[in-house]
Amino acid sequence: MEVEKPVESRCFDLQTELDRTEGANTEVLKAKSIAPIPDPDEWLEKSLERNILLTTVDTLVDWARRSALWTVICFPACCAFEFIATAGPRFDISRFGMEIIRASPRQADLMITAGTLTWKMAPQVRRIYDQMAEPKWVIAMGACGCSGGIFASSYSVVPGYNRIVPVDVYVPGCPPRPEALLYGVRMLQNKIAREHVDIKLPFPLTGTKKEG
Amino acid sequence: MTVSLSGTEVAKQIASQFPEAIAESSNQAVVVKTEYLLKVAEFLKNSPDFDFNYLNDMTAADYYDYFEVVFQLSSLNLNHKLMLKTRCYERLKPAVPSVCCLWRGAELMEREIYDLMGITFTGHPNLKRIVLWEGFQGHPLRKDYL
Amino acid sequence: MTIKTEPFVINFGPAHPSTHGVFRMRVVLDGEVVLDLEPVYGYLHRGIEKLAEQRTYTGIIPLTDRLDYLAAMSNNLAHCIAVEKLAGIKVPERAEYLRVILAELQRLCSHLIAVGAFLNDSGAFMTPILYMLREREKILDLFEMLSGQRLTYNDMRPGGVSQDAPEEFLPALHKFVDQMPRYLDEYDQLLAKNEILLARSKGVGILSKELAINSSASGPVLRASGVKWDIRKAEPYSIYDRFEFEIPTGTAGDCYDRYLVRMLEMRQSVRIIEQAMKQFPSGEYRSRVPKLIRPPVGEVYSRIEAPKGELAFYIVSDSSIAPYRYHIRGTSLINLTALRDMIVGWKVADLIVIFGSIDICMGEVDR
Numbered sequence: 001m002e003v004e005k006p007v008e009s010r011c012f013d014l015q016t017e018l019d020r021t022e023g024a025n026t027e028v029l030k031a032k033s034i035a036p037i038p039d040p041d042e043w044l045e046k047s048l049e050r051n052i053l054l055t056t057v058d059t060l061v062d063w064a065r066r067s068a069l070w071t072v073i074c075f076p077a078c079c080a081f082e083f084i085a086t087a088g089p090r091f092d093i094s095r096f097g098m099e100i101i102r103a104s105p106r107q108a109d110l111m112i113t114a115g116t117l118t119w120k121m122a123p124q125v126r127r128i129y130d131q132m133a134e135p136k137w138v139i140a141m142g143a144c145g146c147s148g149g150i151f152a153s154s155y156s157v158v159p160g161y162n163r164i165v166p167v168d169v170y171v172p173g174c175p176p177r178p179e180a181l182l183y184g185v186r187m188l189q190n191k192i193a194r195e196h197v198d199i200k201l202p203f204p205l206t207g208t209k210k211e212g
Numbered sequence: 213m214t215v216s217l218s219g220t221e222v223a224k225q226i227a228s229q230f231p232e233a234i235a236e237s238s239n240q241a242v243v244v245k246t247e248y249l250l251k252v253a254e255f256l257k258n259s260p261d262f263d264f265n266y267l268n269d270m271t272a273a274d275y276y277d278y279f280e281v282v283f284q285l286s287s288l289n290l291n292h293k294l295m296l297k298t299r300c301y302e303r304l305k306p307a308v309p310s311v312c313c314l315w316r317g318a319e320l321m322e323r324e325i326y327d328l329m330g331i332t333f334t335g336h337p338n339l340k341r342i343v344l345w346e347g348f349q350g351h352p353l354r355k356d357y358l
Numbered sequence: 359m360t361i362k363t364e365p366f367v368i369n370f371g372p373a374h375p376s377t378h379g380v381f382r383m384r385v386v387l388d389g390e391v392v393l394d395l396e397p398v399y400g401y402l403h404r405g406i407e408k409l410a411e412q413r414t415y416t417g418i419i420p421l422t423d424r425l426d427y428l429a430a431m432s433n434n435l436a437h438c439i440a441v442e443k444l445a446g447i448k449v450p451e452r453a454e455y456l457r458v459i460l461a462e463l464q465r466l467c468s469h470l471i472a473v474g475a476f477l478n479d480s481g482a483f484m485t486p487i488l489y490m491l492r493e494r495e496k497i498l499d500l501f502e503m504l505s506g507q508r509l510t511y512n513d514m515r516p517g518g519v520s521q522d523a524p525e526e527f528l529p530a531l532h533k534f535v536d537q538m539p540r541y542l543d544e545y546d547q548l549l550a551k552n553e554i555l556l557a558r559s560k561g562v563g564i565l566s567k568e569l570a571i572n573s574s575a576s577g578p579v580l581r582a583s584g585v586k587w588d589i590r591k592a593e594p595y596s597i598y599d600r601f602e603f604e605i606p607t608g609t610a611g612d613c614y615d616r617y618l619v620r621m622l623e624m625r626q627s628v629r630i631i632e633q634a635m636k637q638f639p640s641g642e643y644r645s646r647v648p649k650l651i652r653p654p655v656g657e658v659y660s661r662i663e664a665p666k667g668e669l670a671f672y673i674v675s676d677s678s679i680a681p682y683r684y685h686i687r688g689t690s691l692i693n694l695t696a697l698r699d700m701i702v703g704w705k706v707a708d709l710i711v712i713f714g715s716i717d718i719c720m721g722e723v724d725r
Binding site: 265267268271273274282288295315316317318320321324342343344345352353357 | 571572594
């Protein structure tokens with residue numbers, strides 16, 4: 001079946017040859033692909049799985065921040081003992097990576113305001129807050145922390161910690177049970193997980209931004 | 213069981229020592245004049261019949277016309293107690309002698325009364341505001357404080 | 359050549375891990391030795407006495423919870439006894455027994471924290487207090503059965519208690535009373551002859567008998583100085599005259615004695631609860647009392663033996679629904695009168711131990 005072909009059509013001939021090869025490859029792949037590819041987690045090598053993590057910077061940084069919240073000591077009144085009970089053997093706050101209670105505000109990133117705040121104590125609390133390193137969060141624990149509670153009408157009580165420091169999460173109750181405090185901590189952790197992280201590089205990024 | 217001494221009985225004994233000291237006496241309490249307070253307190257503490265070696269409590273109440281300073285005395289050896297009072301009719305600058313020299317326990321109680329009720333205790337070693345901050349206006353436990 | 363030295367003033371508190379709240383001390387030091395000390399109070403002054411003047415006699419009970427928040431039941435009891443004396447209210451038998459059981463459980467609870475915090479201050483950070491918290495949770499479970507709260511119970515009322523003990527309360531209490539002496543044995547085994555504790559607390563911070571009486575100290579602080587004075591014996595309130603118990607006293611008045619008195623008192627409390635359980639009667643848990651109590655014109659000074667000492671209320675009534683004057687004898691504040699005498703001359707490390715051995719509660723110091 002050998003037929004002499006004109007010279008100018010030689011290129012075409014080669015092309016059809018190529019087409020056939022490509023078609024054959026397609027057929028091979030098609031023959032192989034009768035079933036969907038399983039999830040990579042199922043067949044990827046275990047060592048590879050441990051070493052590669054695909055995520056965004058936001059998620060990574062937020063995860064690191066929320067998983068080890070260290071508390072500063074700010075325990076003016078009754079709620080302190082519910083906090084201590086939370087740190088105690090039964091409720092065990094170390095499950096959330098925060099069993100370390102720091103006496104120095106410079107080593108802490110969470111302030112749990114356990115108790116009534118009086119005007120005499122307010123400057124000290126503000127000072128502790130100012131000394132904490134960024135990023136920092138505040139949980140107002142108890143009715144006194146949220147609004148002054150039953151002492152709100154007193155001449156010496158600050159009606160709520162949010163007059164003095166910005167509060168992220170309010171945990172009501174007089175005093176809140178340890179479960180309530182743990183729920184508040186989880187809420188704060190969820191809040192941190194949603195935060196967007198601005199990373200400031202020490203040098204400006206060069207290169208053009210991709211259009212689109 | 214602690215015996216609550218009758219105020220009238222005690223007043224009679226005090227009157228035998230200091231005839232002018234008693235202002236009023238009832239079954240519950242003895243009211244002495246402010247200027248005799250220290251002498252009467254010393255007598256009650258040192259006399260072997262009373263032996264009030266323990267000052268339970270000290271407080272003040274505002275009755276508009278006068279301030280009343282109330283002492284709760286008791287004796288740990290004889291196990292009896294007495295309510296001793298004194299009245300201070302001055303409203304602008306009320307002053308009562310301090311009993312710190314007799315009972316050290318009065319030190320903080322007097323500071324508290326000075327802070328919250330505004331009664332000055334003459335002879336107190338360190339009379340200044342205790343629970344409120346310096347510069348607080350007024351004395352909250354007075355009835356005219358709003 | 360002599361080196362010129364000068365005293366050094368440091369500020370201790372109000373936010374410090376060893377100040378049991380917001381207590382503050384200005385301490386003058388010569389090297390490590392304390393030359394002088396000035397306590398600063400008032401960082402938790404909430405004005406309870408003024409607030410109480412605007413509330414009904416039943417409405418004050420939640421305020422008393424927050425005085426000594428480690429012993430809220432005792433505060434409730436003291437307030438209710440004072441109001442009952444003022445208004446002449448009778449209390450049924452069952453309520454009296456329930457009150458005694460609750461007050462003694464509260465004493466156990468408070469002393470557990472006192473001992474645990476004292477050991478915390480002595481240098482055994484966090485380990486002993488976890489043992490104490492374990493038992494405290496068991497007591498809090500019992501309280502929760504009755505009142506539904508863990509810390510501020512608001513459980514007693516003038517004329518009885520707010521609600522009757524549920525069926526499962528007595529069996530649970532039985533179980534706890536059986537267990538508690540063994541826990542106390544465990545503490546004794548760990549602590550009573552512990553060399554470090556003895557070295558840190560024996561002979562440290564001595565409060566003499568004369569000074570303790572003269573400075574109106576009360577409770578374990580007074581008893582550790584060798585004064586056999588307990589209001590439960592001296593002036594039995596409620597039904598304390600029906601129980602057999604002893605008053606443990608110390609001899610030297612040092613920190614170790616204060617610790618020991620508390621440990622021994624816990625055993626006596628268990629003893630009282632055992633007796634009260636055996637005699638526990640059935641019947642009413644609360645007498646019929648009007649919702650708004652209007653006591654006749656008069657005044658009352660009523661005291662009880664709270665875990666920290668003599669807790670008393672001085673109430674003046676003008677026969678309205680709210681008290682005319684409501685004064686609280688803050689035990690913790692008055693126990694601090696002799697603080698300076700106890701600490702001066704000791705070192706900074708001892709300061710914390712001595713302060714911890716007094717066992718104060720800031721809610722009661724500042725009110």
